[in-house]
Amino acid sequence: MRTALLIKNTPIANFMEIDIEFLHSRFNGLFELNLLKELAQIGTYMEIEEGHVLMRPGAYIRSVPIILSGSIKILRSDTDGREALLYYLGGMDSCAMSLTCCLNRRKSEITAVAEEKTKLISVPVEKVEEWVSKYSSWKQFVFATYQKRFDDLLGAIDQIAFRKLDERLLSLLQRKSKQCGCSVFTVTHEEIAGELATSREVISRLLKQLEKLGRVKLSRNKIELM
Amino acid sequence: MRTALLIKNTPIANFMEIDIEFLHSRFNGLFELNLLKELAQIGTYMEIEEGHVLMRPGAYIRSVPIILSGSIKILRSDTDGREALLYYLGGMDSCAMSLTCCLNRRKSEITAVAEEKTKLISVPVEKVEEWVSKYSSWKQFVFATYQKRFDDLLGAIDQIAFRKLDERLLSLLQRKSKQCGCSVFTVTHEEIAGELATSREVISRLLKQLEKLGRVKLSRNKIELM
DNA sequence: GGCAATAAGTGATAATTATCACAAAGCCTC
DNA sequence: GAGGCTTTGTGATAATTATCACTTATTGCC
Numbered sequence: 001m002r003t004a005l006l007i008k009n010t011p012i013a014n015f016m017e018i019d020i021e022f023l024h025s026r027f028n029g030l031f032e033l034n035l036l037k038e039l040a041q042i043g044t045y046m047e048i049e050e051g052h053v054l055m056r057p058g059a060y061i062r063s064v065p066i067i068l069s070g071s072i073k074i075l076r077s078d079t080d081g082r083e084a085l086l087y088y089l090g091g092m093d094s095c096a097m098s099l100t101c102c103l104n105r106r107k108s109e110i111t112a113v114a115e116e117k118t119k120l121i122s123v124p125v126e127k128v129e130e131w132v133s134k135y136s137s138w139k140q141f142v143f144a145t146y147q148k149r150f151d152d153l154l155g156a157i158d159q160i161a162f163r164k165l166d167e168r169l170l171s172l173l174q175r176k177s178k179q180c181g182c183s184v185f186t187v188t189h190e191e192i193a194g195e196l197a198t199s200r201e202v203i204s205r206l207l208k209q210l211e212k213l214g215r216v217k218l219s220r221n222k223i224e225l226m
Numbered sequence: 227m228r229t230a231l232l233i234k235n236t237p238i239a240n241f242m243e244i245d246i247e248f249l250h251s252r253f254n255g256l257f258e259l260n261l262l263k264e265l266a267q268i269g270t271y272m273e274i275e276e277g278h279v280l281m282r283p284g285a286y287i288r289s290v291p292i293i294l295s296g297s298i299k300i301l302r303s304d305t306d307g308r309e310a311l312l313y314y315l316g317g318m319d320s321c322a323m324s325l326t327c328c329l330n331r332r333k334s335e336i337t338a339v340a341e342e343k344t345k346l347i348s349v350p351v352e353k354v355e356e357w358v359s360k361y362s363s364w365k366q367f368v369f370a371t372y373q374k375r376f377d378d379l380l381g382a383i384d385q386i387a388f389r390k391l392d393e394r395l396l397s398l399l400q401r402k403s404k405q406c407g408c409s410v411f412t413v414t415h416e417e418i419a420g421e422l423a424t425s426r427e428v429i430s431r432l433l434k435q436l437e438k439l440g441r442v443k444l445s446r447n448k449i450e451l452m
Numbered sequence: 453g454g455c456a457a458t459a460a461g462t463g464a465t466a467a468t469t470a471t472c473a474c475a476a477a478g479c480c481t482c
Numbered sequence: 483g484a485g486g487c488t489t490t491g492t493g494a495t496a497a498t499t500a501t502c503a504c505t506t507a508t509t510g511c512c
Contacts (some may be wrong), residue, residue, distance in 0.1 A: 076383055084387040096376060109380060132365070139358070146372045150322060153379045154335060157302055160387050161310040162424045165499070188459065197387045202499060204460060220459060220508050391469070414489065430467060430490060446478055446489060 026068055030092070035135045043121040048072075048114040055098075063122040064098040067091060069180055070118025075111040075195065084160065085172070085195035086110065087152035088179060096149030098129065099142060115179065160197075166206050168196055173216065174201035177225045184224045252294055256318070261361045269347040274298075274340040281324075281338035289348040290324040293317060296344025297405055300336040301421065310386065311398070311421035312336065314405060322375030325354065325368060329424035341405060380422065386423075392432050394422055403451045410450045 020040045027036060044063075048054060048070070055061065057077050065072075078127040089095055090156050095112065129136040159168050172195060189207065193200045205225070210216045217224040246266045253262060271291075274280060274296070281287065283303050291298075298315040315321055323337065357364040385394050398421060402411050415433065419426045433449070436442045443450040 020439070076380060078384070078388040082388055084383065092274070096372075109377075133359075133362070136359070138448070146322075146376075150372075150376070150379070151335075153376070153383070154302060157310065157312070157379070157383060157386065157473080158304070160383065162304040162308055164497095190459075199500060200460085201462085201501075208461075218460085350483075390467095425470060426490085427471075427492085431492080434491075444490085 006039070022155065026092075030141065031137045032135060033136055035131065038127070038131070039121065039123070042127055046120055046122055048118040048120065050114055050116050050118075052114045053111065053116065055108050055110065055121050057108055057111060059108045061098050061125070063124050064094055064128050065120045065122050066091075066094045067121040068121065070120075071115045072118055072120075073113045073115045073195075075113065076109075078197075082197050083111070083114065083194045084156070084197040086139050086156050088175070090179070094145045096146050099145060124175065164197060165196065165202065166209065166220050168214065169203065170210065172196060173223060173225050176223075181190050183226075184222060186221055187223060188221055252318075256367065257363045260362060261357065261364055264353070264357070265347065265349070268353055269349050272346050272348055274344040274346065276340055276342050276344075278340045279337065281336065282339065283334055283336050285325050285334045287334050287351075289350050290320055291315075291348050292320050294330050294345040294347065296346075297337045298344060299341045299421075301339065302335075303337050304423075308335070308423050309420045310382070310423040312382050313375065314341065314401070316405075319374070320367070320371045322372050325371060355420045360400060361443045391422065391424060391428065392435065395429065395432050396436065396441065398422060399449060399451050409452075410448060412447055413449060414447055 020036060023036050023040055031039065040144055043066075054065070054072060067089050069091055072095070074086045074089065074095065075083045077083050077088050089112075128142075133139075133144055136211055155207075159171065163171075169192070172192065175182055176187065179185075189203045190200045192207075193203045196203065207216065211218050217226065241442055246262060249262050249266055253265075257265070269292075272291075278292070280298065293315050295317055298321070299313065300312045300321065301309045303309050304314050315338075331369045354368075358368055359365075383452065385397065389397075394419070398418065403409055405411075415429045419429045422429070433442065437444050441452055443452065
């Protein structure tokens with residue numbers, strides 16, 4: 001038994017009217033016009049604060065998010081509180097877990113946390129299915145989503161099954177650095193330990209090792225990747 | 227670097243005409259009549275011998291299999307020859323990797339091996355996509371397939387990330403026993419090691435441990451689960 | 453500044469898994 | 483029934499990861 005994920009209960013902020021022009025600029029070429037109109041009418045625009053937990057194992061999912069900007073971290077949780085990072089969702093991504101859950105009225109089996117401030121459109125479950133038949137571009141989008149998440153999961157399995165912790169740590173740091181677009185980012189050893197399904201001490205030691213090798217620079221709540 | 231998967235190059239046997247009556251009995255209620263007709267006309271019936279490798283990383287996939295009976299083992303392979311079991315395909319299952327690969331004209335990223343003599347229908351890629359729009363029951367089938375494989379992958383991640391080897395070994399044995407429908411099955415320690423992404427010695431030792439605990443009975447090429 | 457809370461560092465030690473190097477056993481073929 | 487191949491057993495040892503029990507920063511706040 002270990003400490004569960006730190007949860008900030010920041011409320012979801014800023015429900016907004018969706019502007020069709022705005023959508024058009026974002027989904028230019030991806031979705032057909034009629035679909036964009038429906039999206040604007042039916043979808044809910046949201047801004048999620050960093051650290052907010054969007055989804056939790058056991059919760060029912062009634063909508064599928066499409067991320068406009070920012071990023072969402074998807075974790076798998078064990079029964080006794082351990083966790084493992086599955087993948088990140090970024091711009092124009094959607095979540096396959098939501099899709100499968102929605103389309104089958106099932107409970108979530110994963111945890112979703114905003115890594116940074118994130119803007120998204122939330123589409124209610126009924127429409128997700130309806131649009132698959134109605135709009136070819138939506139069908140393509142859904143299939144592409146499944147495929148991307150499938151790839152992501154295979155990537156996660158590669159890491160977990162075949163790589164040692166120090167390699168996994170390094171590639172996690174690289175991913176985080178890429179995600180935030182800069183070499184310094186805010187993170188605690190504890191949080192990393194959670195994402196790599198190990199304990200804080202182990203991560204602290206491995207980080208120290210990396211620091212000695214000149215690969216990173218450490219300070220409280222921060223890691224700089226060299 | 228370790229020994230790669232043993233490959234038997236048994237040719238695929240028994241291409242046969244597909245009988246619509248036969249299909250009807252198998253897919254009763256699952257597919258609509260017109261789809262069954264197309265399946266009979268366009269699909270290829272195959273019988274795969276045990277040990278035959280259906281798919282290999284890097285190969286292009288031009289058809290999606292639907293398993294009628296038997297079972298197919300899906301493995302993820304590392305660049306340096308290590309492997310990990312992802313899941314089994316059984317009756318009426320299809321393979322999401324084939325789906326994603328087909329729909330995106332991509333190379334396989336997994337290995338598929340027949341665990342036992344397996345009967346399947348192979349559907350060419352063009353039809354897979356066409357039918358998604360044409361037949362609602364096919365669309366449902368494709369989505370259900372994605373969802374099942376997604377669940378399977380999450381299950382694989384649970385095992386690999388959160389369970390110790392001895393537990394993973396035991397649940398693998400249980401799965402194998404279930405798969406073949408009896409408590410004794412044919413397998414080498416080497417093969418198990420491959421599926422659990424570890425080495426043969428480790429498996430031999432863990433099996434001996436299980437034998438001492440009275441959980442299994444070991445003999446050459448065979449394991450009996452108590 | 454002093455205090456509390458959180459984060460990070462670290463020694464000691466154990467558990468788990470990996471590797472190497474053989475030996476022994478089982479099975480097939482001639 | 484004697485080799486030869488494959489499979490399994492096992493000791494020795496190393497590497498990796500996990501745990502426990504602290505100590506030592508660092509930060510925010512009163």
